[in-house]
Amino acid sequence: MDLPVMPPVRPMLAKVVHDVPRGPGLVYEPKWDGFRCVVFRDGAELELGSRNDRPLTRYFPEVVELLAAGLPPRCVVDGEVVVVTPDGLSFDLLQLRLHPAASRVRKLAAETPAAFVAFDLLALGDRDLTGVPFGERRRLLEDVLGDVAGLHLTPATTDPDVAGDWFTRFEGAGFDGVVAKRTDLPYEQDRRVMWKVKHERTADCVVAGFRTHKDGEGVGSLVLGLYDDGGELRSVGVASSFTAARRRELLDELAPYRVDALDGHPWAEWAGVEEGTPGAQSRWNPAKTLSWEPLRPELVAEVRYEHLQAGRFRHTGRLVRFRPDRDPVSCTYAQLEEVPPAELAAIFGGVS
Incomplete structure (x- = not known):
């Protein structure tokens, strides 16, 4: 693998605030409840990196397949691996995927397949995009992401009222809250330079x-x-x-x-x-x-x-x-x- 941004990448982070931030130059996204994942693709080579440097590739073979079908040949994409059910996102089902037995992983991949939500683009072709403003990175991501089932581009809005509506309306589907980013923000690894509003x-x-x-x-x-x-x-x-x-x-x-x-303890028999x-x-x-x-x-x-x-x-x-x-x-x-x-x-x- 030879990319302009190489693993490991420490994902950019957010600090908690109590209200949806308002001001010019802000973009809002839903905060997904899944495994943070930075995808590295160089042709046939594809690796799923986690926030703690623990590779996720072997645990999500179906995600590797959909990313191979929907991402550009050479790129680095930041996003979230999620499991979607009729009742919303399920973190419990996602955790079950971290199993040491390959046979169990294959079985769960078929029964409860995971999806991938992309929200940032760190490299494309030979170009390192980490120093490029987020607004441009977002536009490039919109242009290059393929139309593949299970591969999604996170919604985004510049309207804080829409973000507030997402914060309230989609909690029942398992979302953590809302994230706010500056459009001029470069990709700063392992730094809390975004804002997140979480339910409490x-x-x-x-x-x-x-x-x-x-x-x-x-x-x-x-x-x-x-x-x-x-x-x-x-x-x-x-x-x-x-x-x-x-x-x-x-x-x-x-x-x-x-x-x-x-x-007489109710849990004495555990x-x-x-x-x-x-x-x-x-x-x-x-x-x-x-x-x-x-x-x-x-x-x-x-x-x-x-x-x-x-x-x-x-x-x-x-x-x-x-x-x-x-x-x-x-x-x-x-x-x-x-x-x-x-x-x-x-x-x-x-x-x-």
Whole structure:
């Protein structure tokens, strides 16, 4: 492979803001919920690079095929690998694709094929485009992207009101939010020079356990649960990102709830291998077991989260505060705001 921009490429990043930015010279795009992927193509050679330098090529053979059919012979394209279902984007199905067995990868590629959404062009032919303004890179990408099923150009608009509509209307389809870029922006690797507006809400959850921090000191994350309509406590995710001092404080604060924690605990029988349980293996690192320490499910935490997918928080939550005034039994899914799914195809209407 011999391209003007060679792997690895550290993708350009965005910093979080709370409102859709407004001003001249801005372009807005939906924020896709998938695997960030930089594609390198030099003739018959095609490589899918990830944000963490882990090659994705072997896990998505169907994406390699559609890119070979729809990209120029020599190019570098930044985008997102996604799995689209009738209910929207599915990050869970996407994660299942990271499997060591080639036979399993082929089976899943046929059953739940992934798609690719392109949103930037870093090189074309012998030309390095990373120093070219984004507005020109976008126009070139529109011109060279082939009409192939499963290969999409991300919608874009210069109208902040349209971006605000996308932010609200397409959340139910699994989108993370909206990204804003300057039209004069060069491609700056591994720098947060764009803006992203992400969905964020709070929920009161039962603290049913915790995981020790990887350094062995204090609480690394709180294991959270919500009661379903049948009165069963379901694992909904974790809250983390504590300072070293806060991790030690939490260990002391949780100590009373560790006493006789397994007596009558609703998750006492979990063996640590069931999908979605606190003791399950990490999909990102199969050798790592996410072991946990049970707590009597009597403590309630208000947690900030982005959105729910398949009954669990899509991303790690953040602890806002403990709620001693709340009865744990009142922490149900009913408190969560439900966003109706939007038709995924509705946003592929071209550039506004």
